[in-house]
Amino acid sequence: xxxxxxxxxxxxxxxxxxxxxxxxxxxxxxxxxxxxxxxxxxxxxxxxxxxxxxxxxxxxxxxxxxxxxxxxxxxxxxxxxxxxxxxxxxxxxxxxxxxxxxxxxxxxxxxxxxxxxxxxxxxxxxxxxxxxxxxxxxxxxxxxxxxxxxxxxxxxxxxxxxxxxxxxxxxxxxxxxxxxxxxxxxxxxxxxxxxxxxxxxxxxxxxxxxxxxxxxxxxxxxxxxxxxxxxxxxxxxxxxxxxxxxxxxxxxxxxxxxxxxxxxxxxxxxxxxxxxxxxxxxxxxxxxxxxxxxxxxxxxxxxxxxxxxxxxxxxxxxxxxxxxxxxxx
Amino acid sequence: xxxxxxxxxxxxxxxxxxxxxxxxxxxxxxxxxxxxxxxxxxxxxxxxxxxxxxxxxxxxxxxxxxxxxxxxxxxxxxxxxxxxxxxxxxxxxxxxxxxxxxxxxxxxxxxxxxxxxxxxxxxxxxxxxxxxxxxxxxxxxxxxxxxxxxxxxxxxxxxxxxxxxxxxxxxxxxxxxx
Numbered sequence: 141x142x143x144x145x146x147x148x149x150x151x152x153x154x155x156x157x158x159x160x161x162x163x164x165x166x167x168x169x170x171x172x173x174x175x176x177x178x179x180x181x182x183x184x185x186x187x188x189x190x191x192x193x194x195x196x197x198x199x200x201x202x203x204x205x206x207x208x209x210x211x212x213x214x215x216x217x218x219x220x221x222x223x224x225x226x227x228x229x230x231x232x233x234x235x236x237x238x239x240x241x242x243x244x245x246x247x248x249x250x251x252x253x254x255x256x257x258x259x260x261x262x263x264x265x266x267x268x269x270x271x272x273x274x275x276x277x278x279x280x281x282x283x284x285x286x287x288x289x290x291x292x293x294x295x296x297x298x299x300x301x302x303x304x305x306x307x308x309x310x311x312x313x314x315x316x317x318x319x320x321x322x323x324x325x326x327x328x329x330x331x332x333x334x335x336x337x338x339x340x341x342x343x344x345x346x347x348x349x350x351x352x353x354x355x356x357x358x359x360x361x362x363x364x365x366x367x368x369x370x371x372x373x374x375x376x377x378x379x380x381x382x383x384x385x386x387x388x389x390x391x392x393x394x395x396x397x398x399x400x401x402x403x404x405x406x407x408x409x410x411x412x413x414x415x416x417x418x419x420x421x422x423x424x425x426x427x428x429x430x431x432x433x434x435x436x437x438x439x440x441x442x443x444x445x446x447x448x449x450x451x452x453x454x455x456x457x458x459x460x461x462x463x464x465x466x467x468x469x
Numbered sequence: 470x471x472x473x474x475x476x477x478x479x480x481x482x483x484x485x486x487x488x489x490x491x492x493x494x495x496x497x498x499x500x501x502x503x504x505x506x507x508x509x510x511x512x513x514x515x516x517x518x519x520x521x522x523x524x525x526x527x528x529x530x531x532x533x534x535x536x537x538x539x540x541x542x543x544x545x546x547x548x549x550x551x552x553x554x555x556x557x558x559x560x561x562x563x564x565x566x567x568x569x570x571x572x573x574x575x576x577x578x579x580x581x582x583x584x585x586x587x588x589x590x591x592x593x594x595x596x597x598x599x600x601x602x603x604x605x606x607x608x609x610x611x612x613x614x615x616x617x618x619x620x621x622x623x624x625x626x627x628x629x630x631x632x633x634x635x636x637x638x639x640x641x642x643x644x645x646x647x
Binding site for chain 1: 470471472473474476477479480483484485486524604605607608609610611
């Protein structure tokens with residue numbers, strides 16, 4: 141109807157004026173595509189792409205962003221400590237150089253976060269280890285340490301840190317911000333929160349943001365005991381039980397390219413665990429590993445790591461050399 | 470992928486080897502069951518995009534039982550593409566010629582008409598009696614249940630067993646059974 145009306149109006153105006161440039165087109169002009177392709181090509185060819193960090197934009201309001209950071213995480217960081225946690229040494233050096241070039245003599249009123257980083261490292265390490273000991277009481281110490289190293293590794297912490305929105309707030313000379321700087325900022329934030337609130341609250345912060353990521357991970361990918369049969373026999377020996385005896389409980393397609401063996405390990409006719417493999421040795425290893433994981437409560441079917449336990453000091457788990465089931469149960 | 474997950478995967482996607490005893494079984498009804506195993510439809514991981522079919526070894530295919538007068542009435546058609554080259558072979562004739570053929574043809578038909586048919590059919594191994602090569606015998610790991618229990622034939626019952634069979638009436642020795 142509308143189009144009809146427009147057409148009649150146009151027809152009425154036709155003798156009077158030139159046609160109005162009104163085009164009803166559905167497609168994009170043919171010239172647009174080659175232009176966009178050319179632009180993208182040139183962008184890719186560029187060796188040093190023009191960096192536009194968000195915090196260099198003219199509408200960047202640092203105070204508002206810092207406030208928003210606090211609110212987003214529902215934390216109570218003190219503003220001056222938060223400011224200090226984000227300020228790296230390299231930034232201060234760079235600023236002072238620039239001031240000297242301009243001829244300004246007055247000193248900057250900024251404090252760098254080196255002290256906070258060192259403190260944060262100790263706190264994070266302590267909290268993670270305590271919590272893992274608490275939540276995986278049956279796992280050996282080697283497993284706890286491997287999980288701790290995984291959680292506090294540079295890449296993982298950098299990801300966590302940029303995930304909570306520190307990337308644009310960090311004051312540093314380098315751009316783009318390196319993983320190490322992101323990780324250090326996280327440590328500095330941990331320490332700043334410790335000074336702003338208390339240690340227990342920091343524990344909850346680390347638990348919720350860092351440790352909870354373990355719930356979705358395959359823990360065996362992070363830590364897997366080498367030579368499980370030997371470890372299993374050591375444990376059985378320590379507990380005063382008979383050595384592990386492995387038996388084939390199922391096999392199929394033995395003469396094919398894809399044979400499957402299902403082997404179980406028994407100690408004095410008591411079932412310990414079973415595993416599958418493409419050869420007898422492989423399946424035996426998997427069976428021993430299954431038995432070990434059953435003891436350590438690290439199976440796929442065991443409960444995932446709970447992320448709501450209170451933070452408190454826990455005693456160290458025993459290492460593989462002295463692990464005994466009777467101590468725990 | 471951790472080695473535990475790898476081992477779990479290996480076990481889940483294992484190709485099983487089943488044995489099916491065709492003695493006194495209807496080939497057309499059993500082929501429905503066998504086709505299910507060949508295509509992997511009996512597994513929880515079964516999916517049209519997932520190749521998880523198993524091997525089935527059919528033994529004693531010469532002992533199959535057809536219903537009613539099917540030995541005479543069921544006809545297998547073949548055409549050699551020459552003029553007048555059509556031929557109709559009755560089931561009993563075909564069975565005489567090759568005792569595994571009826572079972573094979575029944576399963577081939579039960580597999581359905583799509584691209585998975587030939588791969589699944591290649592996993593079927595039919596033997597006319599219970600003598601199967603050792604190489605295949607070692608692969609076996611499971612047995613498919615027969616559709617009907619095999620009845621015991623009168624001529625296979627031993628005379629001692631017949632003697633000791635409980636009688637309802639003790640007939641006098643002078644009594645003549647017609």
